[in-house]
Amino acid sequence: MQKLSVMSPRAVYIHIPFCTNKCHYCDFNSVVLQGQPVMEYLQALEREMEHTVQMMPPQTVNSIFVGGGTPTVLTPEQMAYFLRSVRTYFPYQAENVEFSMEANPGTIDEEKLAAMREGGVNRLSFGVQSFDNKLLHDIGRIHDTSDVYRSLEAARKAGFTNMSIDLMFGLPNQTLDQLDHTISAALELDLPHYSIYSLKVEENTLFYKLYQRDELPLPDEDTELEMYRLIMKRLAAAGYEQYEISNFARPGYESRHNITYWRNEPYYGIGAGAHGYAARLRHMNIKGVQPYIRACQTGLPRAEEHPVSEPEAMEDFMMVGLRMLRGVRNEDFRQQFQVSIEEAFGQTIARLIDQGLLERTEDGCKLSEQGLIYGNDVFGAFLGAVVIG
Numbered sequence: 001m002q003k004l005s006v007m008s009p010r011a012v013y014i015h016i017p018f019c020t021n022k023c024h025y026c027d028f029n030s031v032v033l034q035g036q037p038v039m040e041y042l043q044a045l046e047r048e049m050e051h052t053v054q055m056m057p058p059q060t061v062n063s064i065f066v067g068g069g070t071p072t073v074l075t076p077e078q079m080a081y082f083l084r085s086v087r088t089y090f091p092y093q094a095e096n097v098e099f100s101m102e103a104n105p106g107t108i109d110e111e112k113l114a115a116m117r118e119g120g121v122n123r124l125s126f127g128v129q130s131f132d133n134k135l136l137h138d139i140g141r142i143h144d145t146s147d148v149y150r151s152l153e154a155a156r157k158a159g160f161t162n163m164s165i166d167l168m169f170g171l172p173n174q175t176l177d178q179l180d181h182t183i184s185a186a187l188e189l190d191l192p193h194y195s196i197y198s199l200k201v202e203e204n205t206l207f208y209k210l211y212q213r214d215e216l217p218l219p220d221e222d223t224e225l226e227m228y229r230l231i232m233k234r235l236a237a238a239g240y241e242q243y244e245i246s247n248f249a250r251p252g253y254e255s256r257h258n259i260t261y262w263r264n265e266p267y268y269g270i271g272a273g274a275h276g277y278a279a280r281l282r283h284m285n286i287k288g289v290q291p292y293i294r295a296c297q298t299g300l301p302r303a304e305e306h307p308v309s310e311p312e313a314m315e316d317f318m319m320v321g322l323r324m325l326r327g328v329r330n331e332d333f334r335q336q337f338q339v340s341i342e343e344a345f346g347q348t349i350a351r352l353i354d355q356g357l358l359e360r361t362e363d364g365c366k367l368s369e370q371g372l373i374y375g376n377d378v379f380g381a382f383l384g385a386v387v388i389g
Contacts, residue, residue, distance in 0.1 A: 008056050009278050011063045011260040012090050014045065015271030016071040016290060020107065024140035025168075027202035029273030029287050030069040038074065041272070041289055042082050044296035048270050048285075049089035051300050052227040058268070063257035065100045066121075073106040074129075076246035085120025090268070092120070098162075098256040100125055103155075104233040106147035123162040124155055125195070131185035132178050135171055140206070145185070152189060162253065164193035169227040171199050172207075172217050179227050183234045192253035196231050197246050198224060209308055216273075225373065244324050245375055263322050263332065264317040272301070280308050310337065311386040314344050319379040327366025339388060341365070348385040352378060 018033040018041075064086060074082060092099070100123040101116060126148070130136050133144045148165075166188060169179050186194060186374070201211045209215040219227065223295050232242060240248040244262065247255065269276025272292035276284045283305040286292045295301035301389060308316070314337055321328035333341045341364055342349065349365055352358040357371035357378050371378050 007266065008059050009266040009268050010059050011257055011265070011267040012058075012061055012065070012066070012086075013257075013267055013269050013271075013274060013276070014066045014086065014099040015043075015068060015269075015274040015285075016066060016074065017069040017272050018073050019068065019070045020073060020104070021140065021142050024138075024206040025202070026140075027205050028069065031289060033073050036289060037079075037293065038078055040293050042078060042085070044072075044293040044301075045082070045271055046085040046089075046216045048301060049085060051296075052268060052270065053089050055300075061090045062095075062096060062341040063098045063100075063260060064090065064092065064120075065257040067102045069102075070107055070127075071101050072103040072112065074112075075186040075218075076111045079112060079115040080119060083116070087120060094120060094122075096234075098123055100255070100257055100368055102127065103151070105143040105151040108151055108154060110154060110158065113155060113160070117159055122160070123161050123164070124162045125166065126151065128186070129168045130171065130174075130178075131182040132174075135174060135178065137358050138173070138252045139168075139171060162193075163191050163256070164195060165189070167193060167194065167196045168233065169196065169198055170219055170224045174219060174224060174227075176223065176230060179210055179230060180234070183231065187234070187238050189248060192234065193247070193255065194240065195247050195255075196235075197221070198228065198308070228373070247371065250385070259324070262320045264313070264320055266298055277308075280313065281305055282308055313337070314386050315382050315384075316346060322365075322367055322371075322378060323375065325366060325372070327359075327361050327364050328360075329364040331363055344388055345382060348381055349386065352381055 006098050015029065017030050017169060018036055018038060019030045020033060022032060024032065078080060097120070099121050101121045104127050108314050115357060127140065128148050129141060129147050131148070152163065165186060190253060201207050201216065207216055235248040240250060242248050243254050244258070247258070249255075266278040267276060268278065268287065269283065272285060272289055273287040276283050284303050286301045286303045292301050317333060317336065328341060330340050335345070349358060352371070353360065353365075356368055357363050357374060360369045367375060367378060
């Protein structure tokens, strides 16, 4: 059997770096739209797609994710051009593909949504973050809750049914009551999928500068833990399955693209600053818009590329796979590495089970209820822990 890691990917990530503004917590590779060479960038994307598939022709793609930045800042004409490029180089069957695009409330209209539908997009992920307008302002978002309702209604009218929203907790000055209100407002939308992330204070952000000066009033650790437990309780009571640490879905609406990452399967990474993983090689593209455009004129726009050793790939498999609540399976591990999880990590798994952080399953292991809370400790335990390979 051919290893998954040397097969052509069936998933594609494409990065659109343009945004209306830079949020206070964001360290993603994004730039403010004004004055940027958007069409030149989209043409460079097309060249990278062409170079990429010449080197590694795709299988029939089953998931595409367009992230950013804010992809929905593209005009309808730019959107149509971009989506034609995707279809040209990454063939997919419309009835079988999950084609997701990130969107910010207030950045879509009827014409743009029509271009997206026509171009193959069938899933939208809205960056909502909170239903508290003051909190939205304080974290640097430029939308308010009325934009959320208008955008979701417009998307529904355009025919979108598979939609998700991102929410955040652990925000500066955020209370449990505010979070509870946000969860209630989110659940009233009756969407098939919710992603809810804790704030991470990253370098090169305004929040990091404030944090360094002790001017960022974050909830304490106990309060943040209460927030996470409240999220899990409320979403479960509403009938959503928590299938990953930060993700909740109705049956059949789990994010197929993100599951590619969590299963450590290969994927194409296209665009400025994009990461990709294929043929046991990880790469990161050049980040800057103009340097990316120039690099695509002569070849692949790589900033760095490195081979992934067998032990490193095994560690990655465990660290991302255990994010899913079903855990990791020997069958999948053997398919990639021809040995069992126990052969590679038996002592580490036994220790984590003794500590109450892992549980055995019928064909592998998964996070315990306690492990779900302290996931980072579990993932870190697998670094450098391979005993074979």
